[in-house]
Amino acid sequence: MSAGRLPCAILGAGGYIGQQFARLLADHPAFAPPRLIGRDRGRRRTLEDAWVLAEEPPADLARRPIEPATPARLAAQGIRVVFSALPSGTAGPIETELARRGIAVFSNAADHRLDPGVPLLVPEVNADHLALAGPPRAGRGLLVTNPNCSTTGLVLALAPIVPALRPRAVHVTTFQALSGAGYPGVPSLAIVDNVVPYIPEEETKIAQESVRLLGRRRGRTVVDAPFPVLASCARVATRDGHLEAVTVEAGRRASLDELERAWAGFDPLAGRPLPTAPHPPVERHPGVDRPQPLRDRWAGRPDRARGMAAVVGRVRWDPPYLRFFVLTHNAVRGGAGGSVLNAELAAERGRLGSGRE
Ligand SMILES: NC(=O)c1ccc[n+]([C@@H]2O[C@H](COP(=O)([O-])OP(=O)(O)OC[C@H]3O[C@@H](n4cnc5c(N)ncnc54)[C@H](OP(=O)(O)O)[C@@H]3O)[C@@H](O)[C@H]2O)c1
Structure with a gap:
């Protein structure tokens, strides 16, 4: 794992998988507490307002706002890793744009799962498929998906x-x-x-x-x-x-x-x-x-x-x-947890660089 915690964000933070991401990332050793990104609903909404899981929301994140943000804005704010819980269809172009701007994207959505050059990963099963993304290059992002x-x-x-x-x-x-x-x-x-x-x-x-x-x-x-x-x-x-x-x-x-x-x-x-x-x-x-x-x-x-x-x-x-x-x-191993584990694998393999909060 890298020395400092990497700045990260959750896309679709108000949804079922987004909330699982918040739970798993609240005190993660490799990733800083995430920014919470959602659609513009025309009014302020916190994670606590959106919460529907049976478990309690993480205390440190509960009152954080879920706000809209473009890929350009996230890149300008120094976000290095994005966990995507966007609906399939919506996710595709947004994730491509984030990766183009140098961000590492770990997605739950189906859009890019079968794209050539995009690793579809379950680390215990096919960790070596991470190499499908090609060698790391400065300024180039990464797009990794987990399956259905x-x-x-x-x-x-x-x-x-x-x-x-x-x-x-x-x-x-x-x-x-x-x-x-x-x-x-x-x-x-x-x-x-x-x-x-x-x-x-x-x-x-x-x-x-x-x-x-x-x-x-x-x-x-x-x-x-x-x-x-x-x-x-x-x-x-x-x-x-x-x-x-x-x-x-x-x-x-x-x-x-x-x-x-x-x-x-x-x-x-x-x-x-x-x-x-x-x-x-x-x-x-x-x-x-x-x-x-x-x-x-x-x-x-x-x-x-x-x-x-x-x-x-x-x-x-x-x-x-x-x-x-x-x-x-389904929402942990088959969803948010699968993406977090993929990100941990990428960090271990030196694909995320090092970071500071
Ligand atoms: N549920 C599972 O077990 C599971 C497992 C594996 C993979 N997945 C995949 O994970 C993704 C999320 O699924 P989910 O079950 O969490 O769905 P969900 O509960 O419907 O959540 C989707 C979230 O995305 C938000 N959103 C929609 N368009 C957006 C945009 N343009 N910008 C920012 N946020 C946006 C929605 O906001 P609003 O609340 O404002 O509509 C909603 O909060 C899907 O691609 C799904 O196929 C789900």
Whole structure:
């Protein structure tokens, strides 16, 4: 980590992911307390006014205003790192402009995820893809994305076992929490007493992003993983935590013991100075009825990494089919926490320089 804390800002600070960013960045060792950026609503609004999370807002940031600011203004004010929680569509041109002005952008939005030259990262899975951004150059910014909230949990669970199974195909059915749609999200009368078997664009995102994340980097390009990921996505009436039922059709007969050892031994960031990294990143729950959103969404150790671990359970191996469930906190591991971890990785690799508050 760099010596001084880097000046940073959150875009879309009043939204669900923006508030998670505020929680995670309030006392971060590498990033100074963030500036909070939002749309011009024609009246003063603080983080506390916008707050909708179940956890309390961070005391140091609660009364900070959420204000509009252009990329030019943020660059002129010395902001070095931007965490973007803008809606997809809105995010694209703003993030491009920020990077053009020398700012490092860590985005949750879908707009740039599949762009050549933009790393799509889950650090435990494909940290080497950071090199897709090319060598650091003075004055040039950086654009790094994290995947769709369901994709993150899926690839965390798959990465340790893919070498042993050499999948022919992966099938996943998701049970996705309401907060995945942001705030205010899905109308209550559309979801109470209901399950909605459709989330716009989600199945395509999971298919495309998973094979890219599990793919192999060749120089400045990625060769996608050589198997299809077939997703069926449903919205359910839970608040946070996406549950996924996964079936891997294996191309190789590993033993169950080999698979369990692969999950248990998976901690590629162990010993590295990334404060938000969970150790281990995949927790294997032995319970017959776990993981559950209500009970397992905050998995992750140490304390700063709460909500950052994927929980795998209900493992069944009937060769060639491996079946299991995986759960992740969509707004933390699958959202803001994923971006913060990407920024920590970039800082560790010297991509953010050093800074002073
Ligand atoms: N929710 C999740 O679990 C999740 C997980 C992974 C990725 N994502 C992605 O993360 C992004 C944010 O999602 P979210 O769930 O936080 O959505 P959200 O709750 O709707 O929040 C979006 C925020 O962006 C603000 N905003 C809109 N246009 C803006 C602009 N031009 N300048 C500044 N602020 C602007 C909105 O302000 P107003 O309040 O004034 O409208 C709102 O506060 C999306 O791209 C989403 O796809 C979400």
